[in-house]
Amino acid sequence: MPVGTIGSVKAVHFKELEEQIMAQIILGNTYHLYLRPGLDIIKKAGGLHKFIGWNRPILTDSGGYQVYSLSGTRKIKEEGVKFQSHIDGSRHLFTPENVMDTQRIIGADIIMAFDECTPYPCDYKYAKDSMHMTHRWLDRCTQRFDETTGIYDYEQTLFPIVQGSTYKDLRAQSAEYIAGKNRKGNAIGGLSVGEPAEEMYAMTEVVCEILPSDKPRYLMGVGTPANILENIALGIDMFDCVMPTRNARNGMLFTQHGFINIKNRKWADDFSPIDTESDSSTSQFHSKAYLRHLFISGERLGGQIASIHNLSFYMWLVGEARKQIIAGSFSSWKDKMVKQVSTRL
RNA sequence: GGGAGUGUCGCAUAGUGGCUAUUGCAGCAGACUGUAAAUCUGUCACCUCACGGUAACGGUGGUUCGAGUCCAUCCACUCCCA
Numbered sequence: 313m314p315v316g317t318i319g320s321v322k323a324v325h326f327k328e329l330e331e332q333i334m335a336q337i338i339l340g341n342t343y344h345l346y347l348r349p350g351l352d353i354i355k356k357a358g359g360l361h362k363f364i365g366w367n368r369p370i371l372t373d374s375g376g377y378q379v380y381s382l383s384g385t386r387k388i389k390e391e392g393v394k395f396q397s398h399i400d401g402s403r404h405l406f407t408p409e410n411v412m413d414t415q416r417i418i419g420a421d422i423i424m425a426f427d428e429c430t431p432y433p434c435d436y437k438y439a440k441d442s443m444h445m446t447h448r449w450l451d452r453c454t455q456r457f458d459e460t461t462g463i464y465d466y467e468q469t470l471f472p473i474v475q476g477s478t479y480k481d482l483r484a485q486s487a488e489y490i491a492g493k494n495r496k497g498n499a500i501g502g503l504s505v506g507e508p509a510e511e512m513y514a515m516t517e518v519v520c521e522i523l524p525s526d527k528p529r530y531l532m533g534v535g536t537p538a539n540i541l542e543n544i545a546l547g548i549d550m551f552d553c554v555m556p557t558r559n560a561r562n563g564m565l566f567t568q569h570g571f572i573n574i575k576n577r578k579w580a581d582d583f584s585p586i587d588t589e590s591d592s593s594t595s596q597f598h599s600k601a602y603l604r605h606l607f608i609s610g611e612r613l614g615g616q617i618a619s620i621h622n623l624s625f626y627m628w629l630v631g632e633a634r635k636q637i638i639a640g641s642f643s644s645w646k647d648k649m650v651k652q653v654s655t656r657l
Numbered sequence: 658g659g660g661a662g663u664g665u666c667g668c669a670u671a672g673u674g675g676c677u678a679u680u681g682c683a684g685c686a687g688a689c690u691g692u693a694a695a696u697c698u699g700u701c702a703c704c705u706c707a708c709g710g711u712a713a714c715g716g717u718g719g720u721u722c723g724a725g726u727c728c729a730u731c732c733a734c735u736c737c738c739a
Binding site for chain 1: 684685686687688689690691692693694695696697
């Protein structure tokens with residue numbers, strides 16, 4: 313799919329979009345949401361933020377990812393998923409219905425369907441069966457969601473999730489099914505679970521050709537700066553990822569000229585700012601040598617400064633992407649940036 | 658002057674006759690993608706891209722088939738008595 317076409321199509325939407333979104337909230341999980349073009353739905357959805365002093369929409373996940381990441385302590389059945397607590401051994405059953413209820417109570421503006429995120433690699437039969445179960449779960453999610461109302465004074469929005477592992481035919485089939493639900497936004501799950509980036513892009517491309525372009529397309533769990541740019545080119549509007557914060561805590565900094573392992577000896581005597589081009593005063597105020605010192609000394613402040621830096625970089629990246637799309641220069645800018653951000657400094 | 662003790666890869670440690678000498682810290686590097694993660698992995702005497710090779714338990718000498726381990730002696734340090 314030609315990038316330029318996507319870019320111009322998206323640029324039309326941008327005129328009526330509100331500003332980019334980043335929400336981070338601690339509600340059981342810490343969650344990051346990046347929204348390049350927040351479509352109409354996002355404006356109308358806003359609500360939870362009022363209670364926590366945030367002026368941007370907030371999203372909660374369903375626990376579907378935990379079905380994947382906690383594979384050792386859970387059991388999947390048609391009814392739902394049984395989890396066992398690693399803390400006290402207590403057992404909990406998550407069903408499409410009670411996950412909707414929980415997210416109603418939390419009250420996020422955007423809530424996610426309960427799905428199974430398949431691992432990689434995944435054989436065809438398992439992927440197919442899992443996809444169908446996710447679809448059946450989606451039916452149960454939408455039914456419960458539609459027969460209930462928010463318990464606060466604002467609307468909530470349910471996003472369904474495309475699955476299908478790394479099989480094009482399954483992805484296409486799932487995308488058709490999800491699009492047919494006619495919700496106000498759609499999500500793509502089950503990617504960035506260890507597959508090569510090229511496979512991820514191939515799946516994104518297949519799915520984006522089917523999901524309507526006038527509704528947000530949300531790619532869950534992605535990713536590196538390069539992943540984000542490539543997926544924007546393919547038509548993705550929203551992202552969320554632990555990478556900017558987790559990698560920050562482990563000493564990895566992202567900048568537009570490449571990434572840095574701040575723990576490396578080479579930064580020990582570099583007293584220049586962390587990132588002179590950053591929008592964040594934190595990144596301009598502290599030096600690389602100081603930040604390295606904090607990491608080497610085991611000071612938690614190091615992870616905090618690095619997290620602030622990385623989050624501001626991610627926000628700059630998606631904000632700049634939007635500007636470039638509107639200006640019609642996204643494609644060439646993207647190619648240049650992908651090379652830059654993939655460089656180790 | 659007399660006596661007791663201790664010396665193991667930067668630091669700290671395990672190892673009292675047997676095969677490639679422990680472990681931790683520090684150091685160096687890598688990983689991390691819808692957060693059970695301030696985490697995990699590798700490396701960490703010397704030579705070699707690597708395969709691999711050569712060393713090494715303060716020094717020297719000895720006992721023994723075999724010594725970080727036992728003996729002698731020297732050196733360094735610590736403590737006690739003068």
